[in-house]
Amino acid sequence: MLSTSPLMALFKRDLLIAFRNRGELLNPLMFFLMVASLFPLAVTPDPKFLGLIAPGIIWVGALLATLLSLDLMFKSDYEDGSLEQIILQPQPTLLFVLVKTLLHWLMAGLPLTLMAPLLGVMLALPEGGYLPLVLSLLLGTPTLSLLGAIGAGLTVGLKKGGMLMPLLILPLYIPVLIFAASSVQAGIDGNAYTGHLAFLGAYLALMLVLAPVASSAALKISIAR
Amino acid sequence: MWSALKRLYHQLGSPKWFYEITTRWSPWFLWIGTALMLVGVVWGLAFAPADYLQGNSFRIIYIHVPAALLSQSAYIMMAVAGLVGLVWKMKMSFVVGKTIAPIGASLAVIALVTGAIWGKPTWGTWWVWDARLTSMLILLFLYMGVMAIYNAIESEEMANKAAAVLALVGSINIPIIKYSVEWWNTLHQPATITLTKKPTMAPEMFIPLVLTIIGFYCWFVVWVFARTRNEILWRERRTKWVKSLLSMGANR
Numbered sequence: 053m054l055s056t057s058p059l060m061a062l063f064k065r066d067l068l069i070a071f072r073n074r075g076e077l078l079n080p081l082m083f084f085l086m087v088a089s090l091f092p093l094a095v096t097p098d099p100k101f102l103g104l105i106a107p108g109i110i111w112v113g114a115l116l117a118t119l120l121s122l123d124l125m126f127k128s129d130y131e132d133g134s135l136e137q138i139i140l141q142p143q144p145t146l147l148f149v150l151v152k153t154l155l156h157w158l159m160a161g162l163p164l165t166l167m168a169p170l171l172g173v174m175l176a177l178p179e180g181g182y183l184p185l186v187l188s189l190l191l192g193t194p195t196l197s198l199l200g201a202i203g204a205g206l207t208v209g210l211k212k213g214g215m216l217m218p219l220l221i222l223p224l225y226i227p228v229l230i231f232a233a234s235s236v237q238a239g240i241d242g243n244a245y246t247g248h249l250a251f252l253g254a255y256l257a258l259m260l261v262l263a264p265v266a267s268s269a270a271l272k273i274s275i276a277r
Numbered sequence: 278m279w280s281a282l283k284r285l286y287h288q289l290g291s292p293k294w295f296y297e298i299t300t301r302w303s304p305w306f307l308w309i310g311t312a313l314m315l316v317g318v319v320w321g322l323a324f325a326p327a328d329y330l331q332g333n334s335f336r337i338i339y340i341h342v343p344a345a346l347l348s349q350s351a352y353i354m355m356a357v358a359g360l361v362g363l364v365w366k367m368k369m370s371f372v373v374g375k376t377i378a379p380i381g382a383s384l385a386v387i388a389l390v391t392g393a394i395w396g397k398p399t400w401g402t403w404w405v406w407d408a409r410l411t412s413m414l415i416l417l418f419l420y421m422g423v424m425a426i427y428n429a430i431e432s433e434e435m436a437n438k439a440a441a442v443l444a445l446v447g448s449i450n451i452p453i454i455k456y457s458v459e460w461w462n463t464l465h466q467p468a469t470i471t472l473t474k475k476p477t478m479a480p481e482m483f484i485p486l487v488l489t490i491i492g493f494y495c496w497f498v499v500w501v502f503a504r505t506r507n508e509i510l511w512r513e514r515r516t517k518w519v520k521s522l523l524s525m526g527a528n529r
Contacts (some may be wrong), residue, residue, distance in 0.1 A: 228458035
């Protein structure tokens with residue numbers, strides 16, 4: 053039986069680092085807010101029209117904000133060499149990757165979820181959309197983090213990694229986007245949206261099992277470089 | 278049978294043997310594929326009856342469907358090649374996977390372009406956000422991602438492994454993406470050919486289509502072989518057998 057204390061230690065250390073650099077925690081949120089406020093400026097401030105496209109704007113904004121923050125997932129650990137030490141631990145790398153993914157979600161996905169209703173108000177999201185919006189973000193953003201960990205693992209240590217990752221990861225985000233946005237739309241139209249949420253949950257469950265395997269393999273490949 | 282297959286697998290794992298075996302196989306695939314394509318395309322374009330609804334515009338199907346079909350199976354082949362490379366550390370498998378990526382991407386482009394040309398007279402527009410068009414576009418994006426990895430990572434070995442992981446992740450996600458997109462919007466006609474049901478096409482339209490599909494597969498094999506052989510020659514350029522092969526060619 054291997055001890056789980058290194059996993060806990062990693063979790064605590066990363067949380068501590070995150071709270072020592074609170075500015076960095078705010079960056080994805082600020083980005084999210086700014087992207088959402090660009091649309092009324094670019095399209096129209098008419099609340100009727102904004103209400104129509106609000107689910108899409110909020111979800112695309114959340115997706116892009118997650119994508120931007122992925123770059124930092126393994127970067128500092130790679131640069132100071134602790135990533136190599138983590139991979140050399142007797143505990144399976146995929147558990148460490150899971151911890152890292154959870155941390156990423158706590159720092160990006162969860163705050164985005166909590167902030168989304170505010171953006172809903174700003175974009176005149178109709179009444180019925182709020183609950184499915186929050187629920188779909190709650191179920192969808194962990195999948196974004198899990199899939200994102202694969203991209204982060206593949207591109208860590210690459211000089212040209214910044215532009216590469218969206219290219220690798222965005223196509224994989226499409227199912228989440230489709231089901232999440234349509235659940236919000238169903239909520240607005242007064243239809244049942246639990247089916248869409250069930251799909252998001254199923255995708256999350258599947259990726260919870262498969263994605264850490266791929267991302268730990270990706271990390272090991274990148275480290276050998 | 279089994280031992281012969283096993284021997285073939287091991288032989289294909291060696292660049293030299295791969296080169297020699299494909300030297301023998303390539304002409305067969307080339308000529309059979311060319312014959313099938315000639316018969317299929319001439320039959321399809323000149324002799325098959327016009328569609329009662331779409332008129333002559335449907336004839337692009339003889340390029341469109343094989344390209345679309347093949348670009349999807351090429352992705353799976355690439356992922357399988359990557360899996361074989363990762364699991365059994367077979368280097369030739371990585372080489373094949375690497376050569377498939379741009380071929381599959383260009384087939385996806387052919388499918389999209391012919392689809393747009395077909396869409397203009399039948400749907401009245403070049404592009405619609407229909408499920409199949411969209412999932413073909415996403416397939417092209419997935420190919421682009423794999424190709425981008427080869428470009429971004431300098432070390433050949435790492436690039437091969439990273440691309441293999443990405444191709445595998447993509448191949449698991451392809452059905453999910455496909456079905457989610459299908460749920461989202463559908464305008465495209467349902468699949469014309471399925472293996473389980475009788476074709477909904479008239480046989481005189483259907484047989485040339487089968488011929489062009491098989492022809493496309495043969496040409497695809499020739500194309501993969503040719504690119505892989507080039508890659509082998511480049512990688513093994515310092516070995517004796519390549520040097521003697523090239524000097525033989527120069528003397529002839």
